[in-house]
Amino acid sequence: xxxxxxxxxxxxxxxxxxxxxxxxxxxxxxxxxxxxxxxxxxxxxxxxxxxxxxxxxxxxxxxxxxxxxxxxxxxxxxxxxxxxxxxxxxxxxxxxxxxxxxxxxxxxxxxxxxxxxxxxxxxxxxxxxxxxxxxxxxxxxxxxxxxxxxxxxxxxxxxxxxxxxxxxxxxxxxxxxxxxxxxxxxxxxxxxxxxxxxxxxxxxxxxxxxxxxxxxxxxxxxxxxxxxxxxxxxxxxxxxxxxxx
Amino acid sequence: xxxxxxxxxxxxxxxxxxxxxxxxxxxxxxxxxxxxxxxxxxxxxxxxxxxxxxxxxxxxxxxxxxxxxxxxxxxxxxxxxxxxxxxxxxxxxxxxxxxxxxxxxxxxxxxxxxxxxxxxxxxxxxxxxxxxxxxxxxxxxxxxxxxxxxxxxxxxxxxxxxxxxxxxxxxxxxxxxxxxxxxxxxxxxxxxxxxxxxxxxxxxxxxxxxxxxxxxxxxxxxxxxxxxxxxxxxxxxxxxxxxxxxxxxxxxxxxxxxxxxxxxxxxxxxxxxxxxxxxxxxxxxxxxxxxxxxxxxxxxxxxxxxxxxxxxxxxxxxxxxxxxxxxxxxxxxxxxxxxxxxxxxxxxxxxxxxxxxxxxxxxxxxxxxxxxxxxxxxxxxxxxxxxxxxxxxxxxxxxxxxxxxxxxxxxxxxxxxxxxxxxxxxxxxxxxxxxxxxxxxxxxxxxxxxxxxxxxxxxxxxxxxxxxx
Numbered sequence: 001x002x003x004x005x006x007x008x009x010x011x012x013x014x015x016x017x018x019x020x021x022x023x024x025x026x027x028x029x030x031x032x033x034x035x036x037x038x039x040x041x042x043x044x045x046x047x048x049x050x051x052x053x054x055x056x057x058x059x060x061x062x063x064x065x066x067x068x069x070x071x072x073x074x075x076x077x078x079x080x081x082x083x084x085x086x087x088x089x090x091x092x093x094x095x096x097x098x099x100x101x102x103x104x105x106x107x108x109x110x111x112x113x114x115x116x117x118x119x120x121x122x123x124x125x126x127x128x129x130x131x132x133x134x135x136x137x138x139x140x141x142x143x144x145x146x147x148x149x150x151x152x153x154x155x156x157x158x159x160x161x162x163x164x165x166x167x168x169x170x171x172x173x174x175x176x177x178x179x180x181x182x183x184x185x186x187x188x189x190x191x192x193x194x195x196x197x198x199x200x201x202x203x204x205x206x207x208x209x210x211x212x213x214x215x216x217x218x219x220x221x222x223x224x225x226x227x228x229x230x231x232x233x234x235x236x237x238x239x240x241x242x243x244x245x
Numbered sequence: 246x247x248x249x250x251x252x253x254x255x256x257x258x259x260x261x262x263x264x265x266x267x268x269x270x271x272x273x274x275x276x277x278x279x280x281x282x283x284x285x286x287x288x289x290x291x292x293x294x295x296x297x298x299x300x301x302x303x304x305x306x307x308x309x310x311x312x313x314x315x316x317x318x319x320x321x322x323x324x325x326x327x328x329x330x331x332x333x334x335x336x337x338x339x340x341x342x343x344x345x346x347x348x349x350x351x352x353x354x355x356x357x358x359x360x361x362x363x364x365x366x367x368x369x370x371x372x373x374x375x376x377x378x379x380x381x382x383x384x385x386x387x388x389x390x391x392x393x394x395x396x397x398x399x400x401x402x403x404x405x406x407x408x409x410x411x412x413x414x415x416x417x418x419x420x421x422x423x424x425x426x427x428x429x430x431x432x433x434x435x436x437x438x439x440x441x442x443x444x445x446x447x448x449x450x451x452x453x454x455x456x457x458x459x460x461x462x463x464x465x466x467x468x469x470x471x472x473x474x475x476x477x478x479x480x481x482x483x484x485x486x487x488x489x490x491x492x493x494x495x496x497x498x499x500x501x502x503x504x505x506x507x508x509x510x511x512x513x514x515x516x517x518x519x520x521x522x523x524x525x526x527x528x529x530x531x532x533x534x535x536x537x538x539x540x541x542x543x544x545x546x547x548x549x550x551x552x553x554x555x556x557x558x559x560x561x562x563x564x565x566x567x568x569x570x571x572x573x574x575x576x577x578x579x580x581x582x583x584x585x586x587x588x589x590x591x592x593x594x595x596x597x598x599x600x601x602x603x604x605x606x607x608x609x610x611x612x613x614x615x616x617x618x619x620x621x622x623x624x625x626x627x628x629x630x631x632x633x634x635x636x637x638x639x640x641x642x643x644x645x646x647x648x649x650x651x652x653x654x655x656x657x658x659x660x661x662x663x664x665x666x667x668x669x670x671x672x673x674x675x676x677x678x679x680x681x682x683x684x685x686x687x688x689x690x691x692x693x694x695x696x697x698x699x700x701x702x703x704x705x706x707x708x709x710x711x712x713x714x
Contacts, residue, residue, distance in 0.1 A: 051669050054661060075668035076677075084669070091666040095684025101670075104680065108671035140684070157670065 001028035004197050005165055009061035012049045019045045021222040022061065027165065032198040032211055034233060037219035038241050043201045044088060046219065047169045051085040052078050066164070080109055082164030086154040086171050092142040098153060099123060099137040102160055109161055126159035129189045131182055148179040155186035166190060167199045172207040184210045205237050220245050276322065278302060281427055288394060293407060301416035301426025308420035315544045315573040320490060320518045383443065389436040390447055393463050396434040406434065409465060413496040413524045421492040421520040425461050429494065432462035435476060439469035448477035464495040468503045475506040489517045497525035499533050501555065506534040508693060513541035515571055520546050529555025536692045537564040539576050548606060550579040553587035564593040565689040568601030577606035582615035591622040592688055597633035604636040609650065616647040626656040627685050629678065
């Protein structure tokens with residue numbers, strides 16, 4: 001399988017403090033990878049760095065996506081290449097409806113205008129997968145959404161934008177059991193509809209139950225501590241991270 | 246490809262055009278009693294108006310320049326030509342309007358706007374109305390929409406004008422109200438009889454087109470009982486390098502159980518001193534709704550005032566101010582609760598960018614007699630960079646404990662996190678910021694008729710097709 005994302009020797013600073021001390025990680029097309037690790041290990045930093053967050057500074061190494069070096073590209077360029085990041089804390093944007101925002105994003109990424117009617121059809125189909133109330137389409141983006149609603153809205157964006165790689169940063173945190181199931185069904189639908197790759201940052205194995213995991217990476221103290229297959233998830237669930245710190 | 250979306254300085258290229266004025270039509274540039282008499286004679290003012298102008302000039306000469314707001318020392322009153330005669334008088338047919346004037350208006354899209362189901366167009370070129378048309382159905386409903394001079398000479402309205410003109414905003418109000426009283430020229434007169442609900446908005450455009458010329462249009466609107474009117478004032482002016490002054494005056498009389506909505510999009514060029522005075526008085530059960538967009542001018546002082554004089558009268562003010570490079574826009578609103586159970590609501594947004602200064606001032610007074618009244622003020626400011634400035638100066642005077650008042654202010658910068666979030670969805674940096682700004686301005690754009698919302702968004706150079714769904 002072709003390499004989609006290849007991270008080599010990645011070192012990342014936040015406010016002049018090094019968080020990631022040289023990460024190597026490769027995700028092939030169509031694979032599902034899981035990143036686990038204790039709090040503060042640098043998991044979210046890795047996700048943000050892949051998306052190009054201005055909060056972090058890359059001081060060494062490279063990020064190659066689809067054969068192109070994107071290490072210093074802006075987030076919009078990366079999104080255009082097919083990278084998506086589901087935020088742990090999605091941002092509220094007052095005055096702009098979810099539907100209007102997502103249509104702008106869709107047009108920016110595809111480079112094509114889409115008629116409102118056609119767009120609403122796509123949106124509606126994606127909302128059905130997530131059992132979302134259609135009224136959310138016309139609500140201001142994330143404004144007044146509960147934690148669970150925000151996470152569903154992130155997965156809704158994933159389903160509409162159909163990226164090649166989805167980085168999900170603790171999409172399951174703060175969700176009740178039913179919401180985890182819904183979100184998990186949404187992620188599964190993304191896999192089935194697009195064949196896209198997943199890089200899932202999580203503490204919780206529930207969200208993974210509906211998915212086939214190809215690889216697991218444990219990050220501790222800014223480094224990959226151990227790697228393995230799906231079986232590593234069960235081991236961590238049973239024994240915790242202590243062994244790897 | 247998707248159309249580009251970006252936040253830039255307000256693009257005035259569309260508006261920055263002008264045509265040569267015939268020098269002979271300028272009067273001397275200073276303001277003296279002789280000049281005032283000359284203006285008055287040329288306009289054929291009735292005697293009371295000539296006297297009113299001269300009295301106003303005296304007040305003007307005695308009054309101090311305001312010292313409490315943005316600097317206006319760049320304004321040299323001796324160099325302001327106060328009155329420019331248009332080449333032709335009032336036109337009732339678009340085809341009779343002189344070509345250069347017509348071209349200016351066509352660039353602004355006025356006849357098109359009229360064709361698109363608007364009730365009437367009063368377009369002011371320099372100091373006098375050159376084109377005026379009220380659709381027949383509006384006229385048949387008994388609504389009067391004409392220029393103030395004509396109305397003053399019409400025996401049906403002469404007394405009405407004499408008893409209302411500058412009674413709400415007297416020349417003694419401040420120096421520029423006095424100046425206005427002395428040199429006012431042009432503007433609109435609207436009369437809505439009792440029981441008439443005018444569904445389509447009336448609109449007027451004002452433009453300034455001569456170097457160094459001031460504009461002093463007067464708008465007088467009287468809405469009788471149980472009536473409804475939406476009046477839209479749209480302004481834009483070409484750019485000049487000498488200081489220009491706008492000191493217009495708007496007086497609104499809202500009758501019992503009537504509603505008057507007054508919408509303005511102001512886009513004066515960046516050398517303009519906009520010292521405008523607007524005031525409404527609202528009778529029992531009546532309501533005034535101000536929708537105000539301030540985008541242009543070098544310096545603005547603009548605080549529409551609502552006086553709630555009858556039981557249950559209401560005022561709503563929705564405003565947005567966008568101050569870019571070289572602009573100091575001091576805007577806000579004043580409300581006086583002067584009867585029981587009155588209510589007011591103020592909802593404003595200000596944006597500053599590239600070193601622009603945007604100040605929001607509110608003044609709410611609740612008098613002893615205004616028991617059971619309510620007032621809520623909400624203002625939000627957004628600074629797009631670290632060199633811009635935004636201030637909020639709220640004032641509240643509450644003279645009864647039987648009133649409910651609230652004030653909420655928020656000042657913020659555009660957040661890097663929000664920009665990153667939107668960029669991670671494929672929007673470039675400018676588009677991301679534009680989306681945030683247009684969302685921030687949504688309180689005003691949703692209050693405007695579509696074509697004005699579009700004009701407003703053109704003014705801030707936001708392409709909103711993607712964001713209003």
